[in-house]
Amino acid sequence: MAKEPEQEFVTMTPQQKKARRSRSLALALALAAFVIVMYFVTFVKMDPSILNRAM
Amino acid sequence: MAFVDKSALGDADFRLSEATAADFVALLKPRVMSLVVFTAFVGLAVAPAGMNPFLALVSIVAIAVGAGASGALNMWYDADIDAVMTRTASRPVPAGRVTPREALAFGLVLSGLSVMTLGLVANWLAAAMLAFTIFFYAVVYTMWLKRSTPQNIVIGGAAGAFPPMIGWTAVTGSIGLESVVLFLIIFLWTPPHFWALALFKSGDYERAGVPMMPNVAGDASTRRQIFVYSLLLAASGVLPWALGHASAFYGVGAALLGIGFVHYAWRVLAQDPADAGMKPAKALFGYSLLYLFAIFTFVLVDHLAMRMIG
Incomplete structure (x- = not known):
């Protein structure tokens, strides 16, 4: 039977918590910005004529 | 409290990151990026064709992020020599705020994202030129020329010269x-x-x-x-x-x-x-x-x- 990997919990220092919060916030904002940009890029790149299909 | 899987890390790597978002921004070499943004914008603006202003803006950001990614890869590889130079000793990797592995992952992910974005937004010739520029700066200049020849910045200078060409190509699809x-x-x-x-x-x-x-x-x-x-x-x-x-x-x-x-x-x-x-x-x-x-x-x-x- 495979041995379970050794795991443990550590307590973060206030500085580590502050740094993680800073990284998490920046990553969230960057991802949100990327999604919004790609949403509007799709609109701009999309040829309006595809909406004019014959019924 | 943070969960840590020690089996995935050697004991030497066993530390929690204290890198802030500002440290990762510093990896992108913002001052070099500002020059890249400006020269790429000029190349894009003087190209003999039109481009949707929003797509032009996204293209310039993609070129800038690609340049920043190559800066992060440069800082990953050059941490040893940056540490002994007064001008670069306080950079995030030699100062110990960002680990080399974090800098490498950051540079690789942003390289892929910037090239893909430029390809989708502008065209794939411009994206290929951006990919080549990143490769040229990170591999040809940083890993090969910089430590081996005094002509390092003569040949490596090509990497810094590409942005206006990429801006031009983003609009025209040609060189x-x-x-x-x-x-x-x-x-x-x-x-x-x-x-x-x-x-x-x-x-x-x-x-x-x-x-x-x-x-x-x-x-x-x-x-x-x-x-x-x-x-x-x-x-x-x-x-x-x-x-x-x-x-x-x-x-x-x-x-x-x-x-x-x-x-x-x-x-x-x-x-x-x-x-x-x-x-x-x-x-x-x-x-x-x-x-x-x-x-x-x-x-x-x-x-x-x-x-x-x-």
């Missing part, structure tokens, strides 16, 4: 002579700019074992080469006018800027070898930054004026 001239101006500007810096920072490069021209060929040879490159740069600066891409207004402005560059390079050539302060080299370094900004501003303003006149 034009006008964009090659913009490439040539930055390419010829790089040696006198960095060798002026190397003259008054030669101790730094010596300690780091980087074979910059003053450390290998000596100050006198470097000063002569700076002067020759300055003459070539001044000539390339007026090429847009000589080739009929810009007006006489631009030609006169570029000629005056070029004469100024040669003047500062002449002062470096004629400086007293005993002058430890290296004032002429510092003055040339400062003027070179002004020159590049000014000549690309001239290209942009001249193009906009010609477009308005008709």
Whole structure:
């Protein structure tokens, strides 16, 4: 039977918590910005004529 | 509290990151990025075709992020020599705020994202050129040339010269002579700019074992080469006018800027070898930054004026 990997919990220092919060916030904002940009890029790149299909 | 899987990490790596978002921004070399944004914008603005302003903005951001990603890869690889140079010792990796593995992952992810974004937003030729630029800076310059030859920044300068070409290609989907001239101006500007810096920072490069021209060929040879490159740069600066891409207004402005560059390079050539302060080299370094900004501003303003006149 495979041995379970050794795991443990550590307590973060206030500085580590502050740094993680800073990284998490920046990553969230960057991802949100990327999604919004790609949403509007799709609109701009999309040829309006595809909406004019014959019924 | 944080969950840590020790089996995935060696004991030497067992530490929680204290890197802030600002440290990751510093990995992108923001000052270099600002130059990339400006020159890419000029290349994009003077291209003989139109582009949706929103797509143009996203394209410039993609080019800037790609340049930043190559900066992060450079800082990952060069952490050992950055640590012994006063100018670079406080960078996030040598200062210990960001681990080399974090810098490598950050650079690789942003490289992929920026190339993919430029390909989807503009075209795949521009994206391929951005990918090549990242490869050229991170692999050809950083890993190969920088530590092996005093011609490192001459050849490596091509990486910094590509952004206006990429901007142009993002609009046109092709490579034009006008964009090659913009490439040539930055390419010829790089040696006198960095060798002026190397003259008054030669101790730094010596300690780091980087074979910059003053450390290998000596100050006198470097000063002569700076002067020759300055003459070539001044000539390339007026090429847009000589080739009929810009007006006489631009030609006169570029000629005056070029004469100024040669003047500062002449002062470096004629400086007293005993002058430890290296004032002429510092003055040339400062003027070179002004020159590049000014000549690309001239290209942009001249193009906009010609477009308005008709």
